[in-house]
Amino acid sequence: MLKNINLQKISVIGMGLLGASVTMACRRAFPKVFTVGYSHRASTRKKSRQLNVAHQIAQTLEEAVHNADIVILATPILTFETYFKSIAPFLKSGAIVTDVGSTKHLVHQWANKNLPRTVFYVGSHPIAGSEKRGVEYARDDLLTSARCILTHTARTNAHALKILRHFWSELGCNVVTLAPKKHDQIFALISHLPHVLAAALINGSDFEDMKFAGKGFIDTSRIASGPADVWMDIVLTNHHNITLGIDQLVRQLGRMKKAIAAQDAAKVKDLLETARAKREKLIAYKLKKRELL
């Protein structure tokens, strides 16, 4: 449980799949804490009220963040700078501000530039989601067993970091910390690149051919069904690392092509077996960490 803080109100800005799942998980993990959700869309506010995902769905940003102990941005990344500016005047002194964005380096810069010195920013990236979107797909167990990365710099308040570590742990996450630059490098390769790759695979495929697709193709391309606007923001806020990742992948495909074109059986088998063994080692690690359920 949270220690040394009298947590009374948690506000989540953005009632999409992830934002609403956070409010729902908060209600379950912190039954005495007042949870508030906000969406700029009247239709989403209405749906969120109907689905009862938070104690209150605020009409305005001011109402949403007023007196909140923790404010969590769960909107598309490219809206974060504007939201930091908009909520800045209404944040109480000592409030902790975080977000659930998939890139972190730029977000730290925006927070640093736009939030008052009286509040504490820490980056959060819960590795949870789905190719589905919208409050109607929210679940109070979406974060269960998910890894959550907290990002911090030399400026980050240690007490705020500690509180958020407790917060996400109570919501069921395995919390680890990283510097925002390192975070963005890693996620370019293991999250953003696979998305770009899945989209490239689909874009390069003929629809009539795709009708023959089996489970392999369906799984390999699954993340290409994710919301384009959300992923556009991720890609644009991590463009340098992702282009490096594309270059690296193209080099790997070149190695494959060379071995296949030469019909070099030993080399082809070696490349496939190396991948197989490495992935099996990854699955074993993930099962041990209980991150695959």
Add this chain to the structure above:
Amino acid sequence: MLKNINLQKISVIGMGLLGASVTMACRRAFPKVFTVGYSHRASTRKKSRQLNVAHQIAQTLEEAVHNADIVILATPILTFETYFKSIAPFLKSGAIVTDVGSTKHLVHQWANKNLPRTVFYVGSHPIAGSEKRGVEYARDDLLTSARCILTHTARTNAHALKILRHFWSELGCNVVTLAPKKHDQIFALISHLPHVLAAALINGSDFEDMKFAGKGFIDTSRIASGPADVWMDIVLTNHHNITLGIDQLVRQLGRMKKAIAAQDAAKVKDLLETARAKREKLIAYKLKKRELL
């Protein structure tokens, strides 16, 4: 049900996941037909007997195919030519020979060259499987709702094709037919290329980075866990089409990279949204065809 044929014995050579699933499905779909399995490995024959996947597990190839109405090869593709030669002397006149290999053009050539004119070859490719391998993972419903491609050329006997169409349909498959060359072109792009891609993604990833992988990375790379020897055979017997597929994918990745490096938001969103919409259309098609269960 099969018409115009008094089907009495079906033989499957190769008791891996797919071969044993075929014998199990035969026992369910054709309870009066005698099913025989064969493996060149004594240990696999023993396991197959223990698991009771067929009425008989033959000790020799001759015993396995003797008097069989349908003989199905379910071994790695690069063994097919040798098996055609080995079984040729023991096949009864009028027997239908097929296989479950993932490439078809070379297999038709091998069959044509090595099987006697008294038997009928038709290619089969049931789109079923798993990254698991071995008779212990066999299931009698593995083929349920799977698409099964039958390949035929001008030489193919129409009655044998008709019988195999009934056969796979009774096992639960949605049967379609293709020319072997067309089959290999399509599957290079929607099956073999995704496998190569998944392996390249894993090979290009640092293991420490992969520890942060979420569900997206796990799904995108799933097929890389498939057996390297099986996939080596597939890749080598379809090398030309696969290298063309790699070239095409690299071009698509180049388009992505260009838009991302230029931070061209409209173009990035367009590429991602095109992929998203196209995949959703594919999923809708597959659901309608009941091929996604």
